[in-house]
Amino acid sequence: MKRKHGAHRAGRHVAVLALGALIATGAAAQDRMYKWKDAKGVVHYSDTPPPKGQAQVLRPDSRPAPAPSLPYELARAAQNHPVTLYTTARCGACDQGRALLRSRGIPFAEKTVTTAEDQQQLHRVGGKDELPLLVVGRRQVTGFSGDAWNEALDSASYPRQTMLPPGYQTGAVEAAAPASLPAPPPRAPAASAPDAAAAQAERQQPRQPPQPKKTPPDFQF
Incomplete structure (x- = not known):
């Protein structure tokens, strides 16, 4: 009992x-x-x-919650070989590349190429007109190829299986070229200094003595 x-x-x-x-x-x-x-x-x-x-x-106050920390192996790879993905709109190969990175749990930043300024920035980093462009550290892979992308990620010591903690956000999207700052308003033209030669000539002209005032004929001192 x-x-x-x-x-x-x-x-x-x-x-x-x-x-x-x-x-x-x-x-x-x-x-x-x-x-x-x-x-x-x-x-x-x-x-x-x-x-x-x-x-x-x-968070309850509508501010973003602190990002959870990455496991050591993944954090070290992301620090030594950061991953950036250059994409454009209506690009099936870009969608495939993005899906591969997310399936492996790769922390990456995505930069879109939609304007002439974005294309110029793409050329500055060494990219060509073909997209997507995968940048892993200093290594670049143009166009999507699952084998080539996995090999580049493996060489950078990224894990094959996702290790991202729950709630971790990856794949932040922004334009390849940052928005240009507005030009400052034009300044008012400075007042021109008087011409030195004209001023000197005016000083050299003899001054006329003051003319005596005319008095009426019947005026007496």
């Missing part, structure tokens, strides 16, 4: 612990906010995950 009563007490204790864990999990889920963009480009904020795609996890 004592053994049965003890087993019942232990089971009740386990149930209480499980209930506490569920409550804590629910509270943590309520504190998590998501920022995501729909197909029309509208930004949404909600406490539930978006239906599709990746979302930026926010």
Whole structure:
């Protein structure tokens, strides 16, 4: 009888612990906010995950939550050989390359080439007109090839299987060429100094003595 009563007490204790864990999990889920963009480009904020795609996890005060730290092996590879992906719109090969990087859990930055300035920046880094361009450290791979991309990542000591912690955001997208700053307003032209020669000539002209004032004829001193 004592053994049965003890087993019942232990089971009740386990149930209480499980209930506490569920409550804590629910509270943590309520504190998590998501920022995501729909197909029309509208930004949404909600406490539930978006239906599709990746979302930026926010803190309750709507500020981005601190990014979780990477495992040592992945962090060392990302520091020594950062990965940058150059893409353009309506590019099937770019989509394949992006999918490969995400499937391997590679932290990377994506730069889009859509303007003449973006294309000039692409040429400055050594890229050609063919996209996508994968840059791993100092190594560049033009065009998408699964074997060539995996070999470049393997040589940089990136793991084959994803090691990204939950909630880590990768693939930040920005234009290849940063937006140019607005030109400063034109300054007003400075007042021109008087011509030195004209000023000197004016000083050299003799001064005329003052003319006496004419008095009327009937004026007496």
